Amino acid sequence: MKKFIVIGNPIDHSLSPKLHNYWFKVNNINAEYHTKLAQVSDLVNLINSLRKGEIEGANVTVPFKNEIINFLDELSPEAKVTRSVNTLLKDQGKIIGHNTDIAGFELAMRHTKYDLSQKNILILGAGGVVPSIVYALEKSKVSKITIMNRTFEKAKILGERFKNIEVKKWGSQLNFDMIINATSLGLSKNDKIDLRFEDLGDNKFFYDVIYNPIQTNFLKDAKRNFHKTENGKMMFIYQAHQAFTLWHKKMPDINDEVINLIK
Numbered sequence: 526m527k528k529f530i531v532i533g534n535p536i537d538h539s540l541s542p543k544l545h546n547y548w549f550k551v552n553n554i555n556a557e558y559h560t561k562l563a564q565v566s567d568l569v570n571l572i573n574s575l576r577k578g579e580i581e582g583a584n585v586t587v588p589f590k591n592e593i594i595n596f597l598d599e600l601s602p603e604a605k606v607t608r609s610v611n612t613l614l615k616d617q618g619k620i621i622g623h624n625t626d627i628a629g630f631e632l633a634m635r636h637t638k639y640d641l642s643q644k645n646i647l648i649l650g651a652g653g654v655v656p657s658i659v660y661a662l663e664k665s666k667v668s669k670i671t672i673m674n675r676t677f678e679k680a681k682i683l684g685e686r687f688k689n690i691e692v693k694k695w696g697s698q699l700n701f702d703m704i705i706n707a708t709s710l711g712l713s714k715n716d717k718i719d720l721r722f723e724d725l726g727d728n729k730f731f732y733d734v735i736y737n738p739i740q741t742n743f744l745k746d747a748k749r750n751f752h753k754t755e756n757g758k759m760m761f762i763y764q765a766h767q768a769f770t771l772w773h774k775k776m777p778d779i780n781d782e783v784i785n786l787i788k
């Protein structure tokens with residue numbers, strides 16, 4: 526039986542096993558997928574397990590998407606640009622790092638039918654997934670991307686890598702068509718983002734990368750004020766879909782049953 530894992534810390538909230546194990550079943554693939562809580566010191570063992578074929582493929586999540594690069598033989602072009610890897614596989618003896626978050630975000634945006642062109646986008650956070658979102662947005666002809674992060678220095682580093690983005694201090698005045706929560710605030714039910722969301726104008730789009738819980742306070746408050754909202758569920762499903770396709774050379778279905786699995 527082929528083995529697949531997702532490593533991260535924390536990892537309990539991950540619904541990747543549920544999704545991949547479901548696709549294994551409906552596609553008659555003899556494999557199992559489970560989570561592994563890891564420390565940085567475990568990364569070398571993970572790569573060795575892939576080399577030896579004990580594990581067939583892996584997903585990498587917070588906080589290892591960048592750190593894992595030190596142990597890899599090759600990166601896909603997208604992983605190279607974003608310095609972020611969420612999918613590992615062995616190809617002709619080499620351990621390759623891919624980034625399927627970019628396609629995950631792009632396809633999720635297409636799913637919302639929101640027209641990104643000429644939009645003013647504000648991203649909250651500067652963690653692992655942000656370079657992928659910036660990269661995807663830059664391809665979508667948005668008019669402006671601004672990043673705001675609690676730790677200014679981290680946003681500034683991103684600003685040096687992506688020359689077209691503007692970096693603002695956490696707590697600066699909010700001005701956007703679409704705001705993306707890419708912080709980890711919201712993973713706990715009572716988390717609240719300490720920014721002022723009043724006087725924004727109408728019809729803004731609030732997007733949260735978090736999909737578990739389904740609705741963060743960030744989205745609840747936006748909905749109460751009649752803004753458009755979307756959680757990270759479809760991004761999660763599409764990034765998994767891309768990873769599955771890389772591993773199994775086969776595209777699994779995304780239908781209502783799959784979408785309803787992720788709750």
Ligand code: ATR
Binds near residue numbers: 650651652709
């Ligand atoms: P990492 O930072 O290790 O890549 P991440 O989950 O990808 O992990 O990113 C967490 C993001 O949530 C960061 O942008 C973090 O801000 P800092 O860079 O200042 O740590 C943000 N974050 C976490 N807790 C926060 C809080 N209480 N208020 C504001 N931002 C927070």
